[in-house]
Amino acid sequence: MNNKLAPHIEELTKALESISTNIGESQIQEELEKLLDFRVPLDEAKRTIIRKYMSASMPVMKIRDITAGLKGFEVTGRIIDVTEKSVNLRGKDTIIFSGTLADEDGACSFTAWSNYSLKIGDIIRIKNAYSRSWHNRSEVNFGERSHVEKLPDDVLPSIDELTKTPVKKLREVANTDLSVSSVAVILEFSHRNVNVKGEEVTIVEGVLADETAKLxxxxxxxxxxxxxGSTIRFEKASVRMFRGVPSLNLNDNTTINAVDASTEELPFTFESANMVPESVPISEIIEKDGMFDVIALGNIISIRPGSGIITRCPDCNRVIQKNTCRVHGTVESVKDMRIKAILDDGTGAISVMLNRELSEITYGRSMAEAENIIQKAMSQDAVFEDMRQVLTGKYLAVRGNTSSTEFGVMLVAKSAWMPDNNINERVNALMKRLGNNKEEEADNG
Known part of the structure; x- marks a missing residue:
């Protein structure tokens, strides 16, 4: 190998590692030498090789389809805003550029780890981008291993068009929405005082619903x-994300008007919007980052370690061991009981968390009775083992909110019950689902 080319070949190899492991140094060397033989300048030859392999192997993503943890994809968007920042990276001050990127389907934040001279209004095509979770949203990142190309202004709609607040049903609100407008009825409504910059502020919290969803x-x-019970029409409510679930923020920029449901025809009423939701197949639940007020049914296939009698910090409610909290040090612990279970309905499996009240209902024993089991057995694991024997295989229904964690999807239950275990109905539902899947396969085949 030409010693002068060695560092450049190594640089190209590292840059292309995130795209494919099948691109070897010898292949890169051959292509680089061929370009140099044709008198192509070294820097341009390197860019040509990177563009070639990026174009051949990278998926092209729309902003609405970007989720955290993706690598080596291509995305095109218009810069809605951009800010230069100085951050400390591995002990060194580094200049980065962050802002908002938008296309026809949505918007997301971005961070550029190199200076691409980005300006508000620029349309850029980013190759070899990656994504991460930032403030509960997916964020596009790109740097020295990425290729950024500025495109003509007519490739995407104007900033005004891209930032226009869409009118959506609540089910349609997603993490790529910066703001939305809609009509909904208030199901829950309460006041709470919070401290903002040393000043006490009263806010309103609750739940809105339409015929499609609750948020x-x-x-x-x-x-x-x-x-x-009040129905409102709101415009420009900002969208915040918490554990994968959109939340609507009504602020000074939001227009809010009461709707007279008796004179305006709406596709929902308070009663219909407040109905108990239909159960959702677990396969649908695990496809989403989070869902609000969802019901899942399935068999308990496992009771996880950490179930049973536990102790918590009285200050932060964290689960602790030996009266020691990692935040508050030595504390006088508070006893609690919980169940961590795996629920499976044949389409998928999720983790379920039951608090003390729901654990007592599901387990069939109070916390005091559970403590007696520990005392008699003289083992802290006695309740956990008993829960495994009593609950494994049971058919359970749970209702609550779901979120995506590093260990999979978790449903924190607000209610739980043992539904009628009608085997015939469940078999018929399963056969119907399998029949639909076969029809889809036949249509696709």
Whole structure:
């Protein structure tokens, strides 16, 4: 190998590792030498090789389809805003550029780890981008191993068009929405005082619903004259994400008007919007980062370690061992009981967390009775083992919110019950689902 080319070949190899492991040094060397033989300047030859392999192997993503943890993809968007920042990276001050990137389907934040001279309004095509989770949203990242190309202004709609607040049903609200407008009825409504920059502020929290879904909301402005049962039309409510679930923020930029449901025809009423939701197949639940107010049914296939009698920190409620909290040090612990279970319905499996009240109902024993089991057995694991024997295989229904964690999807239950275990109905539902799957396969085949 030409010693002068060695560092450049090594640089190219590292740059292309994230795209494919099948691109070897010898292949890169051959292509680089061929380009140099044709008198192509070294820097341009390197860019040509990177563009070639990026174009051949990278998936092209729309912003709405980007999830955290992706690597080596291509995305095109318009810069809505951009800010230069100085951050400390491995002990060294580094200049980065962060802002908002948008296309016709949505918007997301971005961080550029190299200076691409980005300006508001620029349309850029990014190759070899990667994504991460930032403030509960997917963020596009790109740097020295990425290729950024500025495109003509007519490739995407104008900033005004891309930032126009869409009118959506609540089910359609996603993490790529910066703000939304909609019509919904208030199902839950309460006031809470919070401290903001040393000043006490009263906010309104609750739940909004339409015929498609329910979503939590927070209002930073007074909602005089409104209460549970009121229907509102809101415009430019900002969208925040928490554990994969969108939340609507009503603020000074939001227009809020009461709707007279008796004179305006709506596809929902308070009663219909407040109905108990239908159960959802677990396969659908695990496809989403989070869902609000969902019901899942399935068999308990495992009781996980950490179930049974536990102790918590009285200050932060963390689960602790030996009266020691990693935040508050030595504390006087508070006893609690919980169940961590794996629920499987044949389409998929999720983790389920039951608090003390729901654990007592599901387990069939109170916390006091569980403590007696520990005392008699003289083992802290006695309740956990008993829960495994009592609950494994049981058919359980749970209702609550789901979120995606590093260990999979977790449902924190607000209610739980043992439904009628009608085997015939379950078999028929399974056969119907299998029949639909076969029809889809036949259509695709």
């Amino acid at each position: 939590p909301f927070t209002s930073w402005v007074p909602l005089d004259g409104l209460d549970i």
